[in-house]
Amino acid sequence: xxxxxxxxxxxxxxxxxxxxxxxxxxxxxxxxxxxxxxxxxxxxxxxxxxxxxxxxxxxxxxxxxxxxxxxxxxxxxxxxxxxxxxxxxxxxxxxxxxxxxxxxxxxx
Numbered sequence: 001x002x003x004x005x006x007x008x009x010x011x012x013x014x015x016x017x018x019x020x021x022x023x024x025x026x027x028x029x030x031x032x033x034x035x036x037x038x039x040x041x042x043x044x045x046x047x048x049x050x051x052x053x054x055x056x057x058x059x060x061x062x063x064x065x066x067x068x069x070x071x072x073x074x075x076x077x078x079x080x081x082x083x084x085x086x087x088x089x090x091x092x093x094x095x096x097x098x099x100x101x102x103x104x105x106x107x108x
Contacts, residue, residue, distance in 0.1 A: 010044055010087065010088060011084065011085075011086040011087055012086040012087075012091055013086060014086070015085055015090060015091060015094070016085070016088035020094065021097060023093050023094055023097045024080075024083050024090065024093060025059055025060045025063050026054070026058050026059055026060070027061065027093065028045075028052075028054075029051055029052035029077050029079050029080060030049055030050075030051055030079060031050040031051060031052060031077055031079075032077070032078055032079075033047075034078060035078055036075055037052060037062075037072065037075065037077055037089040038072065038075075039077075040053075041053050041061050041072065042064050052077060052080075062076070072101050
């Protein structure tokens with residue numbers, strides 16, 4: 001995956017965060033040394049990699065639930081900065097989310 005920001009020609013203008021299930025806010029965000037995220041939002045995964053912490057429901061812990069926006073937007077991780085609304089990765093993740101199969105019966 002390229003780390004360049006998509007050009008205007010590669011952005012689907014029909015995509016809007018306000019009409020989305022906030023799929024990107026439930027992805028694992030791997031942190032790099034240049035990311036300066038508040039320590040309380042960082043956890044180490046089972047592989048020893050620093051990631052942005054998620055709450056018990058799977059949502060990013062940095063999401064301001066009252067306003068449904070990023071509470072650390074100005075200092076969000078580089079991975080989040082590359083996730084452009086309507087960009088290729090955004091559209092691919094949304095499509096995969098929309099195709100998911102939801103079981104009619106839950107099994108313990």
